[in-house]
Amino acid sequence: MITGHLPRDLAEEFQSPAALTVEGVDTLTALWAVMERRHPGLGRWLCEPDGAMRQHLTLFVGWRRVPWADAPLPRAEGQEVWILRAVSGG
Amino acid sequence: MSSTGEAAGTLSAPQVERYHRQIILPELGLAGQRDLLARRVLVVGAGALGSPAALYLAAAGVGTIGIADGDRVDVSNLHRQVLHGTGDVGRPKTASAKNRLAALNPGVRVVEHRQYLDRTNVLAVMAQYDVVVDGSDSFATRYLVNDAAVQLGKPLVSAAILRFEGQLLVFRPGAGCYRCVFPEPPPAGTVPNCAEAGVLGAVAGVVGSAQAVEALKLLAEVGEPAVGRLSLYDAWTGTWQQVRFHRDPTCAVCGDRPTITSLIDYDAWCGVPADSASEGAPEVSAEEAWRLHQSGVPLVDVRPLAEYRRGHVRGSVPVGPVADGSDLPASVAGAAAPLVVCVCLQGVRSAQAARRFSAAGQRAVSLQGGLLAWARAGLPWDSSSAGD
Ligand SMILES: [Zn+2]
Numbered sequence: 001m002i003t004g005h006l007p008r009d010l011a012e013e014f015q016s017p018a019a020l021t022v023e024g025v026d027t028l029t030a031l032w033a034v035m036e037r038r039h040p041g042l043g044r045w046l047c048e049p050d051g052a053m054r055q056h057l058t059l060f061v062g063w064r065r066v067p068w069a070d071a072p073l074p075r076a077e078g079q080e081v082w083i084l085r086a087v088s089g090g
Numbered sequence: 091m092s093s094t095g096e097a098a099g100t101l102s103a104p105q106v107e108r109y110h111r112q113i114i115l116p117e118l119g120l121a122g123q124r125d126l127l128a129r130r131v132l133v134v135g136a137g138a139l140g141s142p143a144a145l146y147l148a149a150a151g152v153g154t155i156g157i158a159d160g161d162r163v164d165v166s167n168l169h170r171q172v173l174h175g176t177g178d179v180g181r182p183k184t185a186s187a188k189n190r191l192a193a194l195n196p197g198v199r200v201v202e203h204r205q206y207l208d209r210t211n212v213l214a215v216m217a218q219y220d221v222v223v224d225g226s227d228s229f230a231t232r233y234l235v236n237d238a239a240v241q242l243g244k245p246l247v248s249a250a251i252l253r254f255e256g257q258l259l260v261f262r263p264g265a266g267c268y269r270c271v272f273p274e275p276p277p278a279g280t281v282p283n284c285a286e287a288g289v290l291g292a293v294a295g296v297v298g299s300a301q302a303v304e305a306l307k308l309l310a311e312v313g314e315p316a317v318g319r320l321s322l323y324d325a326w327t328g329t330w331q332q333v334r335f336h337r338d339p340t341c342a343v344c345g346d347r348p349t350i351t352s353l354i355d356y357d358a359w360c361g362v363p364a365d366s367a368s369e370g371a372p373e374v375s376a377e378e379a380w381r382l383h384q385s386g387v388p389l390v391d392v393r394p395l396a397e398y399r400r401g402h403v404r405g406s407v408p409v410g411p412v413a414d415g416s417d418l419p420a421s422v423a424g425a426a427a428p429l430v431v432c433v434c435l436q437g438v439r440s441a442q443a444a445r446r447f448s449a450a451g452q453r454a455v456s457l458q459g460g461l462l463a464w465a466r467a468g469l470p471w472d473s474s475s476a477g478d
Binding site for chain 2: 005007008009018044048050052054055056058060063064065067082084085086087088089090
C-alpha cells in the first residue's frame with residue numbers, strides 16, 4: 001500500500017482527497033497511473049507526456065527527498081509519498 | 091535574578107527586566123540574550139509572514155532588524171499582515187513596520203530597506219545581516235534571496251503560505267538550499283497566489299511565528315534549528331508533517347558543479363509577465379498550429395531544454411525561455427518567418443513569450459493549451475533529444 005499526499009488545492013482541482021491510499025502498486029509510475037485512472041487529469045498534471053514527473057514537482061518517499069535526477073524511480077511499497085511544489089504566498 | 095549586576099554583563103537593569111522570562115530559560119540565559127542583542131536579522135517582506143516574524147524577533151530583543159519591502163499597506167492586507175493597522179493604509183510597509191516594532195520594543199534598531207530586493211541590491215542588503223528570514227510573496231524574490239544567501243553564506247529561514255497550508259524550510263550554508271528542494275518554480279500561472287486563491291490570516295501567524303523561532307535559534311546558536319527539514323503545516327487538519335532533504339549535488343546553485351554562479355533575471359526565469367505585456371496574446375488551437383506548421387510557420391518551444399527533451403511538439407525548435415522578444419535565433423527569425431507559433435507545456439509561458447516577441451516586432455501566436463493540448467489532439471510529439 002502507498003499513501004500519496006498531494007497539495008490540497010491540486011487535490012481539489014481533480015476532486016481527489018489530499019491523501020490517496022493505493023493498494024497493489026509498488027512503483028511510483030504505477031501510482032501515477034492509478035491516480036490518473038481514479039482522477040482523470042491528475043496523472044497528466046503530475047507527469048510529462050513521456051511519464052517523467054514534472055520538473056517543478058519534488059518528491060519525498062518515506063520522509064526523504066528523492067533527488068530528481070535519480071533514476072529509475074524507487075520502489076515505494078508501504079511508503080508515504082509526498083508530491084510537493086513550491087508556493088510563493090507570504 | 092539574584093546575581094543580575096555581575097552576570098548580566100552588558101545588560102542593563104531594564105533589559106534584564108524586559109527579557110527576564112527568556113533569560114531564565116537555561117538554554118538561553120544571559121549569554122544568549124546578549125547574543126541576540128548583538129545580532130542582526132533581515133526580514134524580507136513586511137507582509138503576512140514577515141509581520142509575526144518581525145514582531146517576535148523584535149520582542150525577543152534581536153538588536154538590529156532590517157525590513158525589506160517596496161510595497162505600501164492596502165486595506166486588503168490587514169486580515170493577515172498584523173504589523174500594520176487601519177491607520178497605516180497607504181503608508182510604506184517598512185515605515186509602518188518600523189513604527190510598530192519601535193512601539194513594541196524601543197531597544198531594538200529597525201532598519202528600513204524601502205525597496206523590492208532585486209539582483210542589483212540584494213547582496214549589499216543581505217551582507218549586513220547574520221540571518222535572513224524570507225516571507226516574500228513571489229517566486230522571483232524567493233529564488234533571488236536563496237541564491238544570494240548561498241553566495242553570501244547566510245543562514246536562511248524561508249516560508250510560504252497558501253490557503254490553509256504553509257511550508258517552512260531552514261538552510262545553513264553547506265546544508266542545502268531552496269533549489270535543492272524546489273529546483274524550479276511552478277510554471278507561471280499554474281500555482282495560484284494568495285490574491286487568487288486566498289489565505290487564512292492566522293495560518294501566516296503560525297508559520298511566521300515558527301520562522302521567528304527558527305531564526306532565534308540560529309541567531310542565539312541554541313537548540314536544534316530545523317536545518318534539512320521541510321515542515322508542512324496543514325491548518326485544515328491541524329497537523330504538522332516534516333520531510334527531510336539534503337544538499338543536492340546536482341543543485342544549480344549549491345551543487346558540486348553549480349550552473350548558476352551569479353544572480354540572474356528572476357522575473358524572466360520565473361515566467362513573470364512584464365506589466366506592459368499583460369494583455370492576452372493571440373492563441374491558436376492545436377489543429378490550427380498544425381496547419382500553420384505544415385505551411386512553413388516555425389514552431390518555437392520556449393521551455394528550458396531539459397523540459398523540451400522530455401517531450402515536445404514534433405518539428406518544434408527549442409529557443410529556451412524568452413526573456414525579451416529579441417531572443418529569437420537568427421535561424422528562425424527574419425524574412426522567412428513573418429509569423430512564429432510559441433509552444434510550451436500548458437500554454438502559459440508560450441503566451442508570455444508570444445507577447446514579448448510581438449512587442450519586439452516579431453509576429454507571434456501561442457499554442458493554446460500547449461504540448462498537452464497538442465498531444466490530446468492526437469498530433470505527433472517526440473521525446474528524443476532532437477533539440478541538441
Ligand atoms: Zn542547493
